Structures are given as structure tokens and as C-alpha cells.
Amino acid sequence: MPVRKTDATLAAAVDLARSAAQEVAGAPVGEHLGTEMAEDRVLTHRFECTSPGYPGWAWAVTLARPPRGRRPTVSEVHLLPSAAALVSPEWLPYAERLEPGDIGAGDRTPYRDEDPLLVAGFEATGEQEVDRVALFELGLGRARVLSAEGRDAAAQRWYDEGHGPTAEVAKSAPASCGSCGFYLPMAGALRVMFGVCANAWSPSDGSVVSRDHGCGAHSEVDVESKPAPPAVDPVLDDLAVDLVDR
Numbered sequence: 281m282p283v284r285k286t287d288a289t290l291a292a293a294v295d296l297a298r299s300a301a302q303e304v305a306g307a308p309v310g311e312h313l314g315t316e317m318a319e320d321r322v323l324t325h326r327f328e329c330t331s332p333g334y335p336g337w338a339w340a341v342t343l344a345r346p347p348r349g350r351r352p353t354v355s356e357v358h359l360l361p362s363a364a365a366l367v368s369p370e371w372l373p374y375a376e377r378l379e380p381g382d383i384g385a386g387d388r389t390p391y392r393d394e395d396p397l398l399v400a401g402f403e404a405t406g407e408q409e410v411d412r413v414a415l416f417e418l419g420l421g422r423a424r425v426l427s428a429e430g431r432d433a434a435a436q437r438w439y440d441e442g443h444g445p446t447a448e449v450a451k452s453a454p455a456s457c458g459s460c461g462f463y464l465p466m467a468g469a470l471r472v473m474f475g476v477c478a479n480a481w482s483p484s485d486g487s488v489v490s491r492d493h494g495c496g497a498h499s500e501v502d503v504e505s506k507p508a509p510p511a512v513d514p515v516l517d518d519l520a521v522d523l524v525d526r
Contacts, residue, residue: 290323290343291315293352297325297341300354307331309339321345322355329359336365397430431469438474438488445492449483453494454501461499463489 294312301309310328317323322344329337342355361367374390383389400423426434444450457463462479465471466488473491477484482497 284317284320286315286317287321287323287345289345289350290321290352293343294325296352296354297343298327300341300357301327301339304357305329305331305339313338318342321347334359334366336362338362395424397427397433398424399427400424435470435473439490443484443488443493444490445494447493449496450492450494453496453498455498456492456494457489458491459498459500462497463491
């Protein structure tokens with residue numbers, strides 16, 4: 281790309297550019313940061329933005345002049361970020377911004393027509409047990425059920441977020457959930473690895489847990505019994521005197 285020669289007339293019009301920037305900003309602007317030729321007879325002045333909420337931003341004022349004209353005119357004024365500017369995060373659709381726990385009473389999530397985590401309830405997945413469950417759920421009026429991707433995502437989330445063997449409560453557990461009488465295996469493909477805890481004394485009561493999860497409320501374990509201290513005959517002190525207020 282050929283380097284354009286700086287237009288001396290436009291480059292010298294710093295005061296005009298500063299005045300235009302201050303008019304738009306409604307406040308004084310900072311020091312002059314330099315110029316840049318955009319086209320022939322089109323040049324942009326940059327000024328530091330001093331507003332507290334815009335660190336690293338600069339006012340860009342573009343000046344132009346007609347051929348053989350000696351009087352610059354203001355074309356446009358913009359507030360632009362530099363590489364070190366404080367900018368807002370990239371915009372995400374509402375459905376993608378939600379985090380677990382964001383939905384409260386009365387809230388609704390937008391309908392996703394094409395959700396990779398769901399498939400039509402009558403669509404065959406190739407897994408006999410899963411297909412049987414899907415057809416059953418369709419009969420109950422459910423138009424869509426979890427896809428294979430949706431099941432994998434849920435299983436990984438449950439396993440990683442405090443319901444697998446790496447949870448602190450599971451590391452110190454005397455036995456795993458798979459051998460506990462309060463463990464209710466799930467239906468379908470997830471039955472192999474996950475169930476629901478039905479023990480009121482467990483911190484996982486009512487939650488999905490993996491077979492290799494665990495806690496101290498396991499149905500088949502007990503606390504270590506300690507021998508009772510030896511009995512000691514009572515000692516009667518005949519010399520003790522009790523003072524009673526009257």
C-alpha cells in the first residue's frame with residue numbers, strides 16, 4: 281500500500297479538530313496524539329479522551345478539503361478504542377448468557393428451535409433402551425427428549441460439579457453410592473453411571489450422584505465403636521460443707 285504524503289493544511293488544523301471534539305464530548309479533551317492520512321485530502325486527528333469511564337479511548341476527528349481548497353472542514357467525530365482500551369465484552373445472545381442458577385420464579389428461557397442437546401421424541405438414536413424411553417416420553421406429550429450430546433453434556437456436568445468421586449465429601453467417604461441402599465439408579469442410558477440419592481441424612485439427598493460418589497451417610501457402614509470408660513465408684517466427702525443462703 282503506497283504511503284500517502286501528509287496534507288500540511290489538514291495537519292495544521294489542530295485547533296479546528298480539537299474544537300470539534302470538545303463540542304461533541306461536551307468537555308475538554310486531552311493531548312493531541314497524532315494524525316493519520318485516510319485518503320487524499322482526508323486526515324484524522326486523534327485526541328486523548330479524559331472521561332473517567334473511557335481509559336485508553338481517543339477522539340478521532342476527520343478533516344477534509346476540496347481540491348485546491350485551503351480551508352479544512354470537519355467530516356466526522358468519533359470516540360474510538362485503542363488496543364489497551366476498556367471495552368465491553370463481546371455481545372452474546374440472551375440464551376447463551378444464562379448461567380446455572382440465573383432462572384428464578386417467573387423467568388422464562390427463549391425457545392431454541394434447533395437445540396443440539398435435544399431431539400424429537402420419536403427420533404431413533406440407535407440405542408434400544410434410549411429409544412424405548414424416548415417413545416414412552418413422547419406418549420406423555422413430550423415433543424423432544426435429550427440427544428446423545430445432551431446426555432453426555434449432563435453426565436459430564438454432574439460428574440465434575442460436586443457429584444462425582446472428586447468431591448471433598450466423596451474423598452473421605454467410607455464407601456461409594458453404588459453399594460448404598462439409598463441409591464436409586466436412573467432410567468435409560470444414564471443408569472449405568474448415575475442415580476438419585478434418597479437419604480435424608482446425606483448432603484446429596486435429592487440430587488443426581490455418580491456410582492463412585494459417596495458420603496458418610498452410606499447405608500451399610502457404621503461409626504467406629506469406642507470402648508466405654510471403666511465405671512468408678514462414687515466418692516462421698518464427709519468433710520465438705522455446702523453453704524445455703526436463707
